[in-house]
Amino acid sequence: MNYKLLLFLILFSHFSCKQEVVTPIKERVEDIKKSISLPKFITLDENYKKKKRKEIDKFYTDKINLDDFSGSFLVAKNGQILLEKYSGYSNYNKKERLTSSTPIHLASISKVMTGTLILRLIDKKKIALETSLQTFFPEFPYSKVTIQTLLTHRSGLPNYLYFTDNDTIWDKSKILTNKDILRLISSNKVELDFIPNSKFSYNNTNYALLALVIEKVTQLPFPKAMKKLLFDPLDMKSTFVFEIEKQKDTVSKNYKSTWEEIPFNFQDGVYGDKNIYSTARDLLKLDLATYSDEFLSKKIKEKAYKGYSYEKKGVNNYGLGIRLREWDDGTIMFYHNGWWHGNKTSYVTLKKDTVALIALSNKYTSKVYQIKRLSSLFGNYPFTIEDEE
Structure with missing residues (x-):
């Protein structure tokens, strides 16, 4: 056989194989990053808005804006802001005021955003709820850990916040990354806490691994994937994934109640479970998008907004990237709270009331966790705005 022809065929075959790998990856990104049209709601009556604004303002003054509150507060119905307040400092020492455009560390509300992009990838058939983590990471030792068990906190994995605090497992002089967590689990240095899908256990490891899934599927670093596929399409201009080496000196600070600054630590390099900074207005944009069937299909929303853990009786449950409370009369509240360093956060979305x-x-x-009590102003929720829990 002609050796020049043979060499040509080998090179052509190699090039063709590379194209078959690269082109689908590009399509994976391009076909989900286009801008999303937010749904339109009925315009609220001016008298209604005035009445609600007065009630909400009193609640904010009496229950939230206490003890030198530093943060953001926003209440909206039908996409229309009834009241928003901004107080305190993003940098206390420099007396830099916190404003509507100041991103704050969302803590575990970050899970809502990570989970949302996973749902979008499921909608686009890039992954499935039943997909095992071993599909992406063959070295991962637990075949029954799936996308769904990660989203619902039913994986059985141990919490990295605890096992990496053990000096025999991790050197705390080094910044921990998501890939380090995967490597530690895959090396059998840590074991499952329970059989996957046998019960619920809230766990940051789940969403740190989901961030790695997003990177694997999109072939983009998590910060860039979130920006291109979620933040930019929703015009969330003040939202970003924190990268400690690049941004530790520029982001808003974390404080104790005494204004003592809380420094970053070795676990601040992990994202997906936390480490997204955003504003109240950008969170509202994300909230509004969830009402659009173009953003999330009806099918995936039916799966996302329901509970998956009923081993124990009670009103608390967890869906796909969102907490929920289910009462006997059929009333449901969807929400997520967060706490990381000095940052405490709360996001409540009342789906049937578009609030x-x-x-x-x-x-x-x-105090931020008290915001759920405002639900009683909009529907039949078992809270009051007068009484402390």
């Missing part, structure tokens, strides 16, 4: 309640703080306070 978003958002409170974010970069200075330690549990």
Whole structure:
């Protein structure tokens, strides 16, 4: 056989194989990053808005804006902001005021955003709820850990926040990454806490691994994937994934209740479970998008907005990237809280009432969790705005 012809065929075959790998990866990104049209709602009556604004403002004054509150507060119905307030400092020492465009560390509300992009990838048939993590990472030792068990906190994996705090497992002088977590689990240095899908256990490891899945599927670093496929299409201009080596000196600070700054630590290099910075207004944009069947299909929303853990009786449950409370009369509240360093955050979305309640703080306070009580102004929720829990 002609050796020049043979060499040509080998090179052509190699080039063709490379094209078959690269082109689908590009399509994976391009076909889901286009801008999303947010749904339109009925314009609220001016008298209604005035009445609600007065009630909400009193609640904010009496229950949230206490003890030198530093953070963001926003309440909206039908996409229309009824009240928003901004107070405190993004940098206390420099007296830099916190404003509507100041991104605050969302803590575990970050899971809502990570979960949302996973749902979008499922909608586009890039992955499935039943897909095993071993599909992406063959070295991962547990075949029954799936996308769904990660999303619902039913994987049985141990929490990296705890096992990496053990000096025999991790050197805390080094910044921990998502890939380090995968490597530690795959090396059998840590074992499952329970059989996958046998019960619920809230766990940051789940969403740190989901971030790696997003990177694998999109062939983009997690910060870039989130920006291109979620933040940019929704015009969330003040939202980003924190990268510690690049941004530790420029982001809003974390404070104790006494304004003592809380420094970053070795676990601040992990994202997906936390480490997304955003604003109340950008969170509202994400909330509004969830009402669009163009953004998330009806089919995936039916799966996302329901509970998966009923081993124990109670109103608390977890869907696909969102917490929920289910009462006997059929009333459901969807929400997610967060707590990381001095940041405490709360996001409540009342789907049947098209209401978003958002409170974010970069200075330690549990007052933000009280925002759920405003639900009683919009529907039949078992809370009051007068009484403390």
